[in-house]
Amino acid sequence: MSKRKLRIALAGNPNSGKTTIFNALTGAHHKVGNYPGVTVEKKEGQRIRGDRVYHFIDLPGIYSLTAYSIDEVVTRDFLLDEKPDLIIDVLDSTNLERHLYLCLQFQELGIPVIGALNMTDEAEAKGIKIDAEALSRILGIPMVKTIGTHGTGIDFLLDKVDETMEHPQPQDRSIRYGDEIEAKLQRLQTLINLDEHFAARFPSRWLAVKLLEKDANAYERLKDHSNGPSIAAEARDAISWLEKHYGKDNEIVLSEQRYGYIRGAVKECIKIVKKPDFSITEAIDRVIMHPVLSMPIFILVLWAMFQITFTLGEYPMAWLESFFSWLSGVLYQVLPESGFRSLIIDGIIAGVGGVLSFVPLIIILFFLLSILEDIGYMSRAAFATDKFLHTFGLHGQSIFPMMLGFGCSVPAIMAARTLKSRRDRILTILVIPFISCGAKLPVYVLLAAAFFPDNPALIVMAIYGIGVVLSLVAAFVLNRTILRGDPTPFVMELPPYRAPTLRGIIWHVWDKTREYIKKAGTVILAASILIWAITTFPSSSLPESQREALKVSYLAEHPESSQEMLDQYLEVQASEYQLAHSLAGIIGRTIEPVFKPLGFDWKIAVAMVTGFTAKEVIVSTLGILYGVGQGESEASEGLRAALQHDPVWNPLVAFVLMLFVLVIPPCFAAQATIRAELGWSWWAFSVVTLLVFGWLLGLAVYQIGILAGVGL
Amino acid sequence: MNWLDILGVGGIILAALIFVITRVIKRIRGKKPSCCS
Numbered sequence: 001m002s003k004r005k006l007r008i009a010l011a012g013n014p015n016s017g018k019t020t021i022f023n024a025l026t027g028a029h030h031k032v033g034n035y036p037g038v039t040v041e042k043k044e045g046q047r048i049r050g051d052r053v054y055h056f057i058d059l060p061g062i063y064s065l066t067a068y069s070i071d072e073v074v075t076r077d078f079l080l081d082e083k084p085d086l087i088i089d090v091l092d093s094t095n096l097e098r099h100l101y102l103c104l105q106f107q108e109l110g111i112p113v114i115g116a117l118n119m120t121d122e123a124e125a126k127g128i129k130i131d132a133e134a135l136s137r138i139l140g141i142p143m144v145k146t147i148g149t150h151g152t153g154i155d156f157l158l159d160k161v162d163e164t165m166e167h168p169q170p171q172d173r174s175i176r177y178g179d180e181i182e183a184k185l186q187r188l189q190t191l192i193n194l195d196e197h198f199a200a201r202f203p204s205r206w207l208a209v210k211l212l213e214k215d216a217n218a219y220e221r222l223k224d225h226s227n228g229p230s231i232a233a234e235a236r237d238a239i240s241w242l243e244k245h246y247g248k249d250n251e252i253v254l255s256e257q258r259y260g261y262i263r264g265a266v267k268e269c270i271k272i273v274k275k276p277d278f279s280i281t282e283a284i285d286r287v288i289m290h291p292v293l294s295m296p297i298f299i300l301v302l303w304a305m306f307q308i309t310f311t312l313g314e315y316p317m318a319w320l321e322s323f324f325s326w327l328s329g330v331l332y333q334v335l336p337e338s339g340f341r342s343l344i345i346d347g348i349i350a351g352v353g354g355v356l357s358f359v360p361l362i363i364i365l366f367f368l369l370s371i372l373e374d375i376g377y378m379s380r381a382a383f384a385t386d387k388f389l390h391t392f393g394l395h396g397q398s399i400f401p402m403m404l405g406f407g408c409s410v411p412a413i414m415a416a417r418t419l420k421s422r423r424d425r426i427l428t429i430l431v432i433p434f435i436s437c438g439a440k441l442p443v444y445v446l447l448a449a450a451f452f453p454d455n456p457a458l459i460v461m462a463i464y465g466i467g468v469v470l471s472l473v474a475a476f477v478l479n480r481t482i483l484r485g486d487p488t489p490f491v492m493e494l495p496p497y498r499a500p501t502l503r504g505i506i507w508h509v510w511d512k513t514r515e516y517i518k519k520a521g522t523v524i525l526a527a528s529i530l531i532w533a534i535t536t537f538p539s540s541s542l543p544e545s546q547r548e549a550l551k552v553s554y555l556a557e558h559p560e561s562s563q564e565m566l567d568q569y570l571e572v573q574a575s576e577y578q579l580a581h582s583l584a585g586i587i588g589r590t591i592e593p594v595f596k597p598l599g600f601d602w603k604i605a606v607a608m609v610t611g612f613t614a615k616e617v618i619v620s621t622l623g624i625l626y627g628v629g630q631g632e633s634e635a636s637e638g639l640r641a642a643l644q645h646d647p648v649w650n651p652l653v654a655f656v657l658m659l660f661v662l663v664i665p666p667c668f669a670a671q672a673t674i675r676a677e678l679g680w681s682w683w684a685f686s687v688v689t690l691l692v693f694g695w696l697l698g699l700a701v702y703q704i705g706i707l708a709g710v711g712l
Numbered sequence: 713m714n715w716l717d718i719l720g721v722g723g724i725i726l727a728a729l730i731f732v733i734t735r736v737i738k739r740i741r742g743k744k745p746s747c748c749s
Contacts, residue, residue, distance in 0.1 A: 533728075
């Protein structure tokens with residue numbers, strides 16, 4: 001017997017816990033964040049219970065069905081065009097009045113709605129007592145109390161879904177707008193229903209309401225109606241009549257009616273039993289969001305985060321490094337001398353192992369970031385920086401995509417969809433590459449630890465800080481030149497402080513770590529093999545005459561040296577010769593003149609080119625370039641020491657390289673996302689300006705450093 | 713290098729090359745990146 005499949009949309013206001021409910025319903029583990037706009041694309045998942053298959057679609061959070069931003073359009077189009085069997089509206093119980101506004105609009109769509117009164121534990125803690133049954137009765141919408149984080153009420157919610165599907169709600173229960181408006185709605189509905197084909201596609205009541213609200217998208221949809229123009233004219237007449245009658249904008253009249261209706265329902269069904277005389281949230285906010293203290297606190301928090309990451313991360317990183325060098329040593333002994341052995345040791349272990357050593361750092365950094373995010377601090381930090389962002393022409397909401405950028409640029413660029421105007425979206429996406437993603441961290445850590453051993457954490461934090469400053473400067477310049485205009489107004493929601501759940505944090509961290517390890521096992525593995533290939537072929541050996549000359553000069557300089565030392569010296573020279581004449585050497589030396597003014601040699605040049613696939617590949621490339629052909633003693637020294645011994649490197653070069661990596665275009669995946677979101681021309685603009693600016697910045701810092709004699 | 717070595721190493725390099733190329737083509741065609749879903 002085949003199971004009955006139900007398509008259920010999960011919708012609601014931003015930050016009401018839709019994704020938490022989605023995860024609890026489906027057993028999925030999607031990212032949940034304590035700030036609005038985490039879900040920018042719809043996600044799907046299933047649950048089987050009895051003879052039913054429940055197919056859930058998690059939609060982006062929206063404030064109303066009047067589509068302004070892309071995520072609102074996604075939700076609205078889905079509900080209208082794909083017509084799910086049922087909508088579960090996830091409502092924040094602590095803020096019910098505002099969240100019910102959207103719920104009423106769902107009801108007008110004519111699709112059965114169930115309200116999930118989420119976060120009832122928080123509401124109860126605040127002394128808010130909700131009579132769910134009475135609310136269901138008044139609104140004609142079944143209401144179920146849930147606590148998404150604990151999975152409470154999920155089974156009951158599914159029971160209600162079954163019940164609603166078997167006994168559909170009466171369609172006439174939606175809100176009444178008053179006699180005058182109702183008469184106009186009735187007239188419009190009759191006209192819409194004349195075209196049966198059209199009426200089957202769009203709920204006539206909802207469309208009539210939207211027409212009276214002057215919704216541009218609703219008028220757009222009327223074009224498909226056989227009598228569209230006359231309905232539009234009728235609607236405009238109705239609007240002007242109603243506006244004269246009420247003496248205010250029709251949109252406001254309708255929303256006032258809705259709020260009035262909601263206030264009435266809330267008064268009946270919600271009791272505030274005790275008002276906490278002292279709100280902890282307010283007390284903490286008074287300090288954290290203090291006009292003067294907020295910025296220093298934010299910087300202090302970031303500083304502490306980097307210090308903890310480094311101090312704790314140092315030990316497991318060292319263990320992993322020694323594990324990989326031990327593994328190389330063992331394989332060197334076990335495997336017979338062959339190209340295959342070199343590929344494994346000098347290619348795969350040097351490349352992938354180098355990147356995997358940073359896993360502990362990634363775990364610690366994202367653990368701390370998740371705590372800050374889940375507590376609700378990140379939203380406060382965003383609020384504190386909001387005014388500041390405005391002076392640079394950025395939209396206050398841009399802070400969320402930018403913060404996601406610390407993890408990975410790809411979701412950050414996609415999150416810019418929450419911005420309403422295209423100008424704000426372009427501006428935000430163009431500055432996201434300046435925010436250092438997790439993949440750049442290994443590069444910074446490697447160089448900071450090798451060349452700034454006294455305080456590597458401070459240097460890495462400085463680079464992150466420079467990235468943020470550059471993003472603001474870039475926004476400022478773009479705002480004054482090619483992207484003129486004012487950011488659209490925006491009111492930021494401040495979520496309450498929430499104790500982070502262990503499960504939530506573990507999943508955040510696991511999500512990031514899994515991505516990182518997966519990347520190491522796929523892209524970085526493939527890149528390492530290819531880099532090894534171009535450093536190994538074409539194979540050439542040191543000409544005998546040159547070998548003799550090197551031998552003579554070495555013995556002249558080191559008359560006391562043993563045969564063993566001489567052999568080792570010649571072996572290193574032979575591998576240097578091989579490397580310089582390999583494909584990588586040829587490419588590197590061809591492009592070296594471009595990088596020379598920045599203090600980079602051909603090996604760094606090669607790493608910059610390969611780094612385009614993924615930023616971690618820079619570490620792999622250096623690992624392979626500095627490890628290829630070295631005897632087992634040198635190979636086990638580690639990349640850090642190898643860099644310190646190379647005369648090309650000094651603290652100035654390392655710092656310039658960190659800056660260069662910070663600014664140059666992001667990895668291939670991020671670039672593909674920019675192209676997908678903004679098109680080819682903005683992609684080209686982004687890549688070219690970042691390359692040119694990165695080079696100029698590197699040049700300026702290096703040349704000034706040389707002149708001032710700093711870091712040599 | 714003996715012929716077995718050349719064949720093995722060559723095969724691995726070829727596989728890596730194909731992997732990278734198909735990935736690049738997928739991205740250019742606008743398929744969703746597998747990371748960061």
